[in-house]
Amino acid sequence: MQALNKTNLLRFITFGIDKGLVKAATGNSWKAAVSKILETYGPEDDLSAIDVVTEVRMFNNRNPSALSPDSLKTYQGRLVIALNEFKKYQDDPTKYKGISARVPSAKSQDKPKKKQADTYEPAMPMNSNSSLEVIDVQAKPAQSASAVSAGSLVMPFPLRPSFLAQIVIPRDMNREEAARLCSFITSLGQDL
Incomplete structure (x- = not known):
């Protein structure tokens, strides 16, 4: 099992893009969020106990005009998803399916479209009981x-x-x- 640090998280995202487990645009947006929000962490620093909400607020305090509130919220969600996906993969790589969009079958094209099963609503930030507020x-x-x-x-x-x-x-x-x-x-x- 790999340690949860920036190096392994970014490698996992690249692996996911290369293997088609995540769309390239999505994976690259995760990489941007990891690199930007976790800019103060070194490549091998442990990320397993970070509080994403706190990290986003600290980023905003260091760079008050870098991102709009909506962008901060988006980056926060992307970082939460990237961390959660890495942990899912680490838990059982043989069962990991990724979050790439599925190709709809001929049957499903006749039905009205519903929200896709792999569309994410970010889970609450890890190690935080605080609300998602920027x-x-x-x-x-x-x-x-x-x-x-x-x-x-x-x-x-x-x-x-x-x-x-x-x-x-x-x-x-x-x-x-x-x-x-x-x-x-x-x-x-x-x-x-």
Whole structure:
């Protein structure tokens, strides 16, 4: 069984394209998502425990105007599918069928078309109980003191194994503001 890292994931996608298990355009879009969203990971870094939602948000924080919110959501879905397909293949290569479009039979052409069986709705991001939401920090100018704006960073923080806390801070936050924020968060804690 191969380790789940960028090198093996990209090799798997290339293998899928070469063997007709995935359409070339689809496979290449997966490669783009892997390369772009996971740009900070080295070729051999372990990807088995990544949180895709967090990785997308961190990519957006590093590159706030690189992708639109719709593109971020698309890349997120592609990355989830690529990771899931790699894991399916690793679980049992002899049963892996890929997701390439099937050629319809003569019988099926007479029937009204339904949603294809291999059309994917991405599963929830791996290792995340958070909802699939991408925050558009450039959609609207700040209308109140609490609005997310282009000058904001959305910072996820894994507070517990099953809870991802988030905080929105200004990109240019200074130490005094950070200390005030820490005091505020400390006041929220409850000793049980």
